Amino acid sequence: MARTLTLMRELVAMFIRTKAEYPGAMVLGWVSQFASYGAMYTAIALIVTRFGMLGGWTWSDMALLLSVHLLTYSLGASFSFTQFREMEDLVRQGTMDAILVKPVSTWVYMVFSGLNIGYAGHIVLALGLMAWALTAVDIVWSLPAMLFFMAALLSGATVVCCLMTMIGATALVWVRSRHLYSIFFGFWELARYPVTIFPVPIQFLLITLAPLGFISSVPVAVLLGKPVPLLGDWAGPACLLAGPVMVLIAMAHWRWCLRNYQGAGG
Amino acid sequence: MRAAAYSAFTVNALQARLAYRHTIWAGAFGDLVFIFARIAIWVSIYGAATSTAMFAGVTLPEMITYSLLAGPLLYWDYSRLLGEVDTAVRSGDVAVYLLKPLHYPAYLLASHLGHFLFELVAITLPVALIIGLVFGLLPPASLFHGLAFLAYWPLSFMLLFALATLLGLAAFWLMTAQSIDWFFNAIMTLLSGGLVPLWFFPGWLAAFAGHLPFAWISYYPAAVYLGKLDPAQTLLYFALGLGWLAALLLSLAWLWSRARHRLILQGG
Numbered sequence: 001m002a003r004t005l006t007l008m009r010e011l012v013a014m015f016i017r018t019k020a021e022y023p024g025a026m027v028l029g030w031v032s033q034f035a036s037y038g039a040m041y042t043a044i045a046l047i048v049t050r051f052g053m054l055g056g057w058t059w060s061d062m063a064l065l066l067s068v069h070l071l072t073y074s075l076g077a078s079f080s081f082t083q084f085r086e087m088e089d090l091v092r093q094g095t096m097d098a099i100l101v102k103p104v105s106t107w108v109y110m111v112f113s114g115l116n117i118g119y120a121g122h123i124v125l126a127l128g129l130m131a132w133a134l135t136a137v138d139i140v141w142s143l144p145a146m147l148f149f150m151a152a153l154l155s156g157a158t159v160v161c162c163l164m165t166m167i168g169a170t171a172l173v174w175v176r177s178r179h180l181y182s183i184f185f186g187f188w189e190l191a192r193y194p195v196t197i198f199p200v201p202i203q204f205l206l207i208t209l210a211p212l213g214f215i216s217s218v219p220v221a222v223l224l225g226k227p228v229p230l231l232g233d234w235a236g237p238a239c240l241l242a243g244p245v246m247v248l249i250a251m252a253h254w255r256w257c258l259r260n261y262q263g264a265g266g
Numbered sequence: 267m268r269a270a271a272y273s274a275f276t277v278n279a280l281q282a283r284l285a286y287r288h289t290i291w292a293g294a295f296g297d298l299v300f301i302f303a304r305i306a307i308w309v310s311i312y313g314a315a316t317s318t319a320m321f322a323g324v325t326l327p328e329m330i331t332y333s334l335l336a337g338p339l340l341y342w343d344y345s346r347l348l349g350e351v352d353t354a355v356r357s358g359d360v361a362v363y364l365l366k367p368l369h370y371p372a373y374l375l376a377s378h379l380g381h382f383l384f385e386l387v388a389i390t391l392p393v394a395l396i397i398g399l400v401f402g403l404l405p406p407a408s409l410f411h412g413l414a415f416l417a418y419w420p421l422s423f424m425l426l427f428a429l430a431t432l433l434g435l436a437a438f439w440l441m442t443a444q445s446i447d448w449f450f451n452a453i454m455t456l457l458s459g460g461l462v463p464l465w466f467f468p469g470w471l472a473a474f475a476g477h478l479p480f481a482w483i484s485y486y487p488a489a490v491y492l493g494k495l496d497p498a499q500t501l502l503y504f505a506l507g508l509g510w511l512a513a514l515l516l517s518l519a520w521l522w523s524r525a526r527h528r529l530i531l532q533g534g
Contacts, residue, residue, distance in 0.1 A: 025442055032448035039452035043461045047307065050466050051321070055310045179292035186299030193303060197310035202302065 007104055011112040019117060030121030037125055041066055044192075055197035060136035061224055062194075067130035069192050069216035072153055074122035076160025076215075083114040084168020088178050091171045091264050100261075107165070107254060139223055148236060152219035155243030159214050162243075162250035169250075172257040175264045187212045194221065196229055203229050207238070214242035272368075272376035279380025283388075294389045297338050301397060304333040304461070322465045328492050331404040332463055334397050335491055336484035338390045340422050341460045342382050344430035345447055347374060351434030352443035364526065371431055371522050378427065407493020414500045418487035421507050426483050428514035435518075438525040459485025465494070479510040 019026050044066065048059045057065065087110075090096040102109055139145065163184060171177035187205070191212040195203050206213035207230060219239040221228045228235035312319055312326035319326070351374070354360040363370045397403065406412030433450055437443040455461060457480040464472045464485050475481055486507065490500050 025440075025445070028440075028442075028445040029448070032445040032452075035452040036448040036455070039455040040461075043455055046462050046467065047311070051311045054307065176286065176289070179286075179289035182292045182296030183299070186296040186303075189300050190303045190306075193307065197306045198302070199306075202306075 004104065004108060008108060008112045011109070012115045015113060015115055016117055026118070029118050030124075032121075033118070034121040034125050037070060037122065041129070055194040056226065057194050060133055061220075061226075063129055064133035064137050064224070065194065065216055065220045066192060067126045067133055068153065068156070068220050070122055071126035071130065072156030072215040073160055073188065074119040074126060075153075075157035077164060078116045078119040079111050080161045080164035080168070082116050082118075083110045084164050085178060085181065086114075087168040088171035088176050091175055091261075094263065096172070096261070097263055100258075106258070110168075137224060145223065148240070149219075149223060152214075152222075152239045155240055156215035156219065158243030159211055159246045162246035163210075163212075165250050166253045169254045169257040172261040183210070184212075191216045193217065194226075196221075196227070200229070207231060211242055211246065214239055269372075272372055275373055275376035276380040276383070279377045280384050283381065283384040290388045293385070294392055297389055297393045298396060301334060301337055301393060304337055305330050305397070305401060308333065324463070324465060324492075324494075327402060327404050329463075330397075330401045332488050332492060334394055334403065335488040336458075336460050336463070338393055340419070340484050340487055341454075341458070342385060342423070342426065344426055344450075346381060347378050347427070347430045348434045348443045348447045348450070350374070350377075351431070352437050352447075355437040355443075356441060369522075371435075371518055374431055374434075375427055379423075382423065404492065406491050410497055411490055411493045411500070414504070415487055415491040417504060418482075418490055418507070421504070421511060422483045422487050424511055425479055425507065425514065428511065428518055429479065429483075432514065432518050432521060435521050435525045454480060454483070457481065458483045459488070463489070465489075479507075479514065482507040482510060 041063075044054075044062060045059055048054050048057070048062050052058075054062060087096070090099065099109060100106055164181075167177055167180045167184060169177075170180060187210040190198065190202065190206060195206055195213050195217040198206070203213075207218065218228055218231065218235055222236045222239060231238050308326060308329040312321070312329070324332075351360075354363070360370070363373060394403070406415060430450070433446045434443050436446055440446070457475045457478055459475070459481055460483075464475055464481060467475060476485075482503075486495070486503050489495055490503075495503060
């Protein structure tokens with residue numbers, strides 16, 4: 001265990017050093033992503049302020065939703081997105097075979113050798129927006145509410161990490177899996193808005209097959225005391241369970257894909 | 267190289283995309299979910315009002331049609347183009363294009379026309395059909411507006427191509443186009459009208475955005491289709507769009523002439 005922890009620290013340090021070799025590009029990347037998300041939120045703010053509300057959510061409610069959406073996504077994706085997006089190339093080129101024979105867990109090696117510090121811009125924007133939104137929304141804070149908020153953020157980030165791991169792992173069997181991220185980001189886009197504005201089938205998908213509702217709209221609705229369709233009073237516990245349940249599913253999928261990997265490169 | 271020969275690159279790009287047919291359904295599903303989110307916003311906003319409610323002179327069926335036109339139909343995947351230029355410059359592959367008797371920006375245009383046609387036929391039109399069956403889509407406001415939209419569409423494509431290629435060529439100086447992609451995405455999100463039409467903008471912002479080339483990519487073509495511009499305005503704004511296109515193509519020709527002499531090969 002101690003050896004694995006040392007290795008994880010070394011892999012992360014090595015990756016950060018490679019990125020820090022080009023500090024200008026790194027900072028430019030952060031600023032550009034900050035600008036891109038800022039523009040999207042400005043566009044949503046234009047709609048909500050123009051019409052007063054969106055599905056019963058005011059702009060401050062929406063700002064909290066957007067900040068939670070971005071924070072859980074960036075935390076989860078920093079451990080998974082760029083790493084597992086490349087997986088189909090590793091499989092196709094045969095590089096995956098070399099990773100599989102390393103004397104370390106394949107998942108640990110992949111995640112920590114590419115831990116993406118490029119999400120710093122996302123996290124700064126999310127925390128800034130969240131800090132403002134929390135002063136503007138009407139939440140009665142208590143110790144259980146604070147603990148729920150922290151645990152829901154962690155659970156949401158875990159959901160993102162698990163889904164991205166599963167998509168990447170699919171390349172071990174299908175060779176190509178990058179196109180599945182189009183579906184992920186489709187639902188991710190939906191999770192940016194209150195789940196109540198969608199028709200029932202989409203609401204169902206957002207809390208079951210593509211559980212991205214748990215990264216933002218469901219936990220924020222629970223905190224704000226807004227109704228959560230289909231889940232009702234179970235919404236709070238479901239937010240906390242979503243992450244651990246997805247870990248179990250992702251582990252099973254990962255192992256199944258590894259067992260069925262036959263290689264594709266030469 | 268003769269202009270007609272470039273059509274081979276268009277066909278080649280089409281064939282390359284057809285080789286991975288299983289990616290079509292994922293792309294279509296992603297686009298469908300994406301457009302569903304956009305439409306759900308407007309249904310939610312208008313839903314609280316009566317079915318004939320109008321905001322800024324626009325009805326819900328018009329907004330649903332606008333979402334499809336200004337979104338998937340006109341707003342094609344320019345990130346692929348930026349990514350291609352970025353990779354070619356960073357890997358050094360761009361040198362191979364310089365050795366060939368072709369004009370690199372013209373090659374990019376021909377190639378990405380192929381990608382555009384593939385996505386239009388395989389993804390966008392099926393998505394439009396599904397959206398039409400589920401929500402209903404409006405026909406053009408008149409025959410004139412329908413024909414005008416058909417003229418605005420290639421103008422929109424060419425403007426987005428020219429802007430994306432101009433930014434892609436910046437990789438010759440910056441050695442990366444990824445950050446530029448994000449910056450451009452920010453500008454397009456706010457100023458093209460792809461998400462929020464300019465008629466819902468505050469007056470000062472609408473006036474500002476309405477004079478920048480980005481508005482000709484999504485907002486003006488969709489507004490013309492819906493009849494929000496009268497014939498005189500339609501022709502005037504089309505001429506202004508052509509002016510922007512000429513300016514951007516001239517800038518592109520100038521930048522390419524500079525970029526060729528700026529090339530530093532990173533790859534082997």
